Amino acid sequence: MNNSYNNDINDLVAIENYRMMIELSEEIFHDFKNILATISGLAQLSMIKTQSEELKGYLSRINEATCDFRDTLNKYYSYTLGDTEKKQEPHVLYTIVDEALEMIKYRLHEPCGFGRELNLNLKIRSNAKVFCNKYDLKQCFLNILMNAIDSMEEKGGILTVDVYNNETNDFIIVDIMDTGTGIPEELMDKLFKARFTTKKNGTGLGLNIAKNCVENHGGKLKISSKLNEGTTVQISLPIYSDGYSIQ
Numbered sequence: 001m002n003n004s005y006n007n008d009i010n011d012l013v014a015i016e017n018y019r020m021m022i023e024l025s026e027e028i029f030h031d032f033k034n035i036l037a038t039i040s041g042l043a044q045l046s047m048i049k050t051q052s053e054e055l056k057g058y059l060s061r062i063n064e065a066t067c068d069f070r071d072t073l074n075k076y077y078s079y080t081l082g083d084t085e086k087k088q089e090p091h092v093l094y095t096i097v098d099e100a101l102e103m104i105k106y107r108l109h110e111p112c113g114f115g116r117e118l119n120l121n122l123k124i125r126s127n128a129k130v131f132c133n134k135y136d137l138k139q140c141f142l143n144i145l146m147n148a149i150d151s152m153e154e155k156g157g158i159l160t161v162d163v164y165n166n167e168t169n170d171f172i173i174v175d176i177m178d179t180g181t182g183i184p185e186e187l188m189d190k191l192f193k194a195r196f197t198t199k200k201n202g203t204g205l206g207l208n209i210a211k212n213c214v215e216n217h218g219g220k221l222k223i224s225s226k227l228n229e230g231t232t233v234q235i236s237l238p239i240y241s242d243g244y245s246i247q
């Protein structure tokens with residue numbers, strides 16, 4: 001009797017905590033959206049005022065990043081309301097890869113921290129479509145591209161992105177290769193565990209999210225690496241054709 005009374009009280013406290021958390025999230029979402037609107041508005045205004053094409057490019061990326069942040073907030077807000085449905089549509093995959101690359105281009109082409117160069121070698125050899133949630137896949141490519149660039153931060157190097165179809169034309173493949181630090185053999189089976197990180201400020205969620213995302217789209221994500229030589233992440237996704245995914 002006493003036990004069941006305590007359980008009821010605990011349940012009520014949990015429900016009340018949950019309700020307060022939702023309310024707090026709503027306020028935070030609202031405040032973030034206002035802040036984002038200010039950043040985006042000022043970036044757009046500065047784009048009109050500046051004569052410099054280079055600056056216009058940077059400002060446009062700030063604007064896009066705020067849009068992505070707003071989308072992220074909306075996504076999590078929907079989750080708190082119990083909406084877990086994800087919108088999926090056919091998209092030409094390389095355009096999503098391209099958009100992700102646009103977001104990280106500020107870390108390329110210019111001398112990196114130690115005065116060495118980071119260069120991009122982009123090969124688009126397929127314009128196949130994939131039935132997907134564009135937002136999730138873009139985040140997935142971003143996570144992998146960020147890792148590749150992080151690994152070359154000190155020495156510089158070459159980031160190669162190759163998009164092509166497999167031999168049987170039923171899967172589209174994206175290889176993301178870096179010439180960075182590589183990954184020690186003993187860490188290879190820990191990479192996809194949530195919160196595994198070797199970085200000072202890493203959350204260790206990037207690869208975990210990326211792998212889940214690819215698998216949720218019926219694809220596969222593989223990593224191969226050689227210490228001090230570099231890493232290749234290979235993503236393969238089923239090609240969408242005439243209303244169905246070939247699998």
Ligand SMILES: Nc1ncnc2c1ncn2[C@@H]1O[C@H](COP(=O)(O)OP(=O)(O)OP(=O)(O)O)[C@@H](O)[C@H]1O
Pocket residue numbers: 143147148151178180181182183191196197198199201202203204205206207208231
């Ligand atoms: N391209 C790569 N080159 C070298 N090491 C890598 C590469 N990609 C991943 N790693 C290793 O895998 C670990 C996990 O990567 P993951 O993206 O999941 O998390 P993270 O980059 O540490 O943090 P974040 O959540 O901010 O992305 C990294 O800390 C790093 O040790």
Ligand SMILES: [Mg+2]
Pocket residue numbers: 143146147206207
């Ligand atoms: Mg990462």
